[in-house]
Amino acid sequence: MKLQDLAQKLELKLVTAAFDKEVGGVYISDMVSDVIASAKAGDLLVTVQIHSNVIAAANLLDLCGIVVTQGKLPGDDVVKIAEKVEIPIYSTELNRWQMATRLYEAGIR
Amino acid sequence: MSSESRAPRYEMVNVRGGHVIIEHDVCSRAVRSYFAAEPNPPVEEYWEGRRLWRHWGAAQSVQFDVRDTTSGEVIPFRELLGLMYYACCREDRDLRRLGELAQEHRISIYVAITYETAEGEPTRLPQDKAAVLNGLFNDRVKDKSKKILILPDLFNLYREMTYGQVMIDFGLTAMAESR
Numbered sequence: 001m002k003l004q005d006l007a008q009k010l011e012l013k014l015v016t017a018a019f020d021k022e023v024g025g026v027y028i029s030d031m032v033s034d035v036i037a038s039a040k041a042g043d044l045l046v047t048v049q050i051h052s053n054v055i056a057a058a059n060l061l062d063l064c065g066i067v068v069t070q071g072k073l074p075g076d077d078v079v080k081i082a083e084k085v086e087i088p089i090y091s092t093e094l095n096r097w098q099m100a101t102r103l104y105e106a107g108i109r
Numbered sequence: 110m111s112s113e114s115r116a117p118r119y120e121m122v123n124v125r126g127g128h129v130i131i132e133h134d135v136c137s138r139a140v141r142s143y144f145a146a147e148p149n150p151p152v153e154e155y156w157e158g159r160r161l162w163r164h165w166g167a168a169q170s171v172q173f174d175v176r177d178t179t180s181g182e183v184i185p186f187r188e189l190l191g192l193m194y195y196a197c198c199r200e201d202r203d204l205r206r207l208g209e210l211a212q213e214h215r216i217s218i219y220v221a222i223t224y225e226t227a228e229g230e231p232t233r234l235p236q237d238k239a240a241v242l243n244g245l246f247n248d249r250v251k252d253k254s255k256k257i258l259i260l261p262d263l264f265n266l267y268r269e270m271t272y273g274q275v276m277i278d279f280g281l282t283a284m285a286e287s288r
Contacts, residue, residue: 024251031169033169033170033171034171036171036192037121037124037171037173038124040249041249041250041251042251052194052196052197053194053197055194055196056192056194056196056197056219059194059217059257060192060194060217060219060246060257061246061249062249062250062251062252062255081196084196084212085212085217085255
């Protein structure tokens with residue numbers, strides 16, 4: 001499923017510019033080291049982290065995008081880094097559990 | 110089999126959780142860090158020769174090895190503390206400027222930060238192991254117009270940092286070079 005279509009379906013707020021990405025799976029974690037060790041290329045990262053290191057990890061693993069939960073928003077410097085490496089960031093007021101269930105209901109496995 | 114669909118040459122294996130321990134020598138002010146796989150990281154101070162090592166901090170992290178699937182060889186990366194992304198450096202650093210130039214060509218630069226020796230001296234990741242890491246991470250990238258470039262610490266970042274930027278999780282907030 002296209003990330004933009006999924007985002008529209010789940011009413012996610014786009015924080016960066018939009019990039020055409022395909023969602024391959026989902027990984028939920030707030031630990032950058034855990035993301036490095038276990039996420040897969042094409043995964044959508046769901047996290048509460050808004051630090052630039054999350055973008056570094058997402059870029060390293062070629063993740064399709066990041067959903068930041070609980071209404072958190074990354075700073076302008078982080079947005080700039082994400083746009084440079086074409087990692088779209090979305091925001092949602094939902095917590096990670098709620099986001100996980102919505103993703104599952106949307107057909108993401 | 111097309112080149113786009115061939116199996117990756119390198120894979121991450123033996124992933125183990127633990128803590129990065131950072132200590133300083135009370136006598137000489139040397140700082141060192143190392144990976145401890147124990148569930149509870151050591152915090153007591155202790156003598157080692159003429160050095161009195163005192164706990165400074167600990168953070169959850171992981172350690173891994175890399176297997177070359179063509180030969181079966183497992184290459185350990187016990188010295189690897191983390192990977193610092195160029196954009197997490199201060200703007201006045203050469204690495205930052207180099208990284209900006211490279212990024213315009215979709216090459217993302219990371220620097221491999223390594224642990225210090227028992228004496229608090231830096232160890233630089235050997236070139237051949239940097240090549241393995243480049244193989245590992247580039248094998249995983251689906252967008253082949255993008256490249257990951259992992260460099261040994263040619264910029265002496267160890268002078269200001271004793272921990273990695275990407276693999277370390279320090280109290281659930283990642284670290285950045287102070288501005």
